[in-house]
Amino acid sequence: AQSVTQLDSHVSVSEGTPVLLRCNYSSSYSPSLFWYVQHPNKGLQLLLKYTSAATLVKGINGFEAEFKKSETSFHLTKPSAHMSDAAEYFCVVRTFGNEKLTFGTGTRLTIIP
Amino acid sequence: EPEVTQTPSHQVTQMGQEVILRCVPISNHLYFYWYRQILGQKVEFLVSFYNNEISEKSEIFDDQFSVERPDGSNFTLKIRSTKLEDSAMYFCASSPSRDSYGYTFGSGTRLTVV
Numbered sequence: 001a002q003s004v005t006q007l008d009s010h011v012s013v014s015e016g017t018p019v020l021l022r023c024n025y026s027s028s029y030s031p032s033l034f035w036y037v038q039h040p041n042k043g044l045q046l047l048l049k050y051t052s053a054a055t056l057v058k059g060i061n062g063f064e065a066e067f068k069k070s071e072t073s074f075h076l077t078k079p080s081a082h083m084s085d086a087a088e089y090f091c092v093v094r095t096f097g098n099e100k101l102t103f104g105t106g107t108r109l110t111i112i113p
Numbered sequence: 114e115p116e117v118t119q120t121p122s123h124q125v126t127q128m129g130q131e132v133i134l135r136c137v138p139i140s141n142h143l144y145f146y147w148y149r150q151i152l153g154q155k156v157e158f159l160v161s162f163y164n165n166e167i168s169e170k171s172e173i174f175d176d177q178f179s180v181e182r183p184d185g186s187n188f189t190l191k192i193r194s195t196k197l198e199d200s201a202m203y204f205c206a207s208s209p210s211r212d213s214y215g216y217t218f219g220s221g222t223r224l225t226v227v
Contacts, residue, residue: 036218041220042220043117043119043204043218043219043220043221044156044204044206044218045218046216046217090156099144099146099161099168099169099211100146100158100161100169100171101148101158101216102158103148103155103156103157104155105154105155106155
């Protein structure tokens with residue numbers, strides 16, 4: 001079985017300050033973990049992915065995430081928020097050998113000017 | 114950059130009517146998927162498709178749903194007799210292999226059943 005929990009449904013930060021979006025996962029076997037972003041009226045865009053290589057993963061637009069097995073976490077961070085980062089973010093898990101992706105409930109990120 | 118294209122972007126249909134959602138996956142991808150997102154809820158897996166047959170499907174994907182790859186480029190999702198609860202955003206995705214790390218998603222079709 002696989003599941004993800006996104007701990008915050010809504011996060012607001014001021015432009016230029018750090019972003020932290022939290023995600024915990026559950027997987028019966030070695031997981032692949034992803035963060036996807038969805039801008040209004042747009043599709044799901046892959047931000048970054050963890051696939052059992054380096055535990056610190058760098059993605060697009062300055063985002064990164066750290067896989068912590070002991071904490072079963074995969075939190076998404078960015079040092080300095082930009083107005084264009086305002087969107088819905090989804091943490092996603094896939095167990096090796098399982099085709100389907102399991103999504104979290106999403107975190108809406110609002111950037112305050 | 115290659116894209117997955119979905120049409121239409123928004124479809125309104127009457128309850129009980131059949132609807133077909135269309136997708137053009139990335140040309141060299143072999144695995145195809147449909148997901149849906151009911152407003153305010155999680156994105157949920159519906160079905161995966163490979164080599165012209167369903168490889169996995171969820172409990173949601175009952176007899177009212179079917180998928181087809183009618184030609185070399187399109188991948189369709191048909192709902193035979195739509196219900197109000199079928200109203201959702203439907204996402205198509207494709208990947209080059211089974212163990213590909215992440216799919217490419219389309220921009221979605223918003224289906225509204227009235």
